[in-house]
Amino acid sequence: NAGVTQxxxxxxxxxxxxxxxxxxxxxxxxxxxxxxxxPGMGLRLIHYSVGExxxxxxxxxxxxxxxxxxxxxxxLGLESAAPSQTSVYFCASSPAGTGGDSPLHxxxxxxxxxx
Amino acid sequence: xxxxxQIPQYQHVQEGEDFTTxxxxxxxxxxxxxxxxxxxxxxxxLIQLVKSGEVKxxxxxxxxxxxxxxxxxxxxxxxxxxxxxxYFCAGPGGGTSYGKLTFGQGTILTVHP
Numbered sequence: 001n002a003g004v005t006q007x008x009x010x011x012x013x014x015x016x017x018x019x020x021x022x023x024x025x026x027x028x029x030x031x032x033x034x035x036x037x038x039p040g041m042g043l044r045l046i047h048y049s050v051g052e053x054x055x056x057x058x059x060x061x062x063x064x065x066x067x068x069x070x071x072x073x074x075x076l077g078l079e080s081a082a083p084s085q086t087s088v089y090f091c092a093s094s095p096a097g098t099g100g101d102s103p104l105h106x107x108x109x110x111x112x113x114x115x
Numbered sequence: 116x117x118x119x120x121q122i123p124q125y126q127h128v129q130e131g132e133d134f135t136t137x138x139x140x141x142x143x144x145x146x147x148x149x150x151x152x153x154x155x156x157x158x159x160x161l162i163q164l165v166k167s168g169e170v171k172x173x174x175x176x177x178x179x180x181x182x183x184x185x186x187x188x189x190x191x192x193x194x195x196x197x198x199x200x201x202y203f204c205a206g207p208g209g210g211t212s213y214g215k216l217t218f219g220q221g222t223i224l225t226v227h228p
């Protein structure tokens with residue numbers, strides 16, 4: 001049972017380039033999340049999804065887009081990368097509950113550097 | 116919007132000393148969750164508290180949920196080097212933020228042997 005798998009693990013981009021981070025979960029979870037982690041800032045929610053075909057904005061959505069075409073996958077896109085997007089990105093998933101009350105299962109993270 | 120604040124940001128202790136981190140929410144929470152992240156790792160779920168005034172223990176870790184369900188604490192008795200890491204609390208958004216989970220900034224714990 002792989003749990004939550006993120007690809008790639010590391011990536012270096014130049015300013016203005018685009019990329020997509022892939023998150024896949026095999027636990028049949030309804031909810032999926034993308035967080036970014038920066039020193040001293042904790043985990044900040046970028047976008048999340050409460051089901052296939054649905055997405056919602058989190059605390060820091062600007063500069064990112066997401067898609068949840070399949071229940072098991074949640075994609076995070078950067079259309080034009082900026083140095084401020086240098087961060088560690090974590091994907092997480094959880095079973096459906098009564099709204100954010102189920103434990104999150106995290107992937108191992110993607111370390112992105114934008115130069 | 117909802118804010119979850121955690122203090123202290125850093126805590127350095129000698130092995131064997133106790134440690135406490137505090138979490139405060141700007142809104143009443145239906146539940147609060149705690150996570151631990153080891154250096155270089157990903158956050159791992161520790162526990163969830165649901166009831167007002169609830170206290171739960173996991174070996175040397177004691178978790179409390181405030182009576183007003185707006186604050187929580189994690190206390191570690193007699194820290195060990197294996198306790199090193201960042202401890203996060205997290206609370207659900209609720210209402211129009213259905214499914215959203217907001218994390219505190221975390222407390223980074225260093226344990227000196």
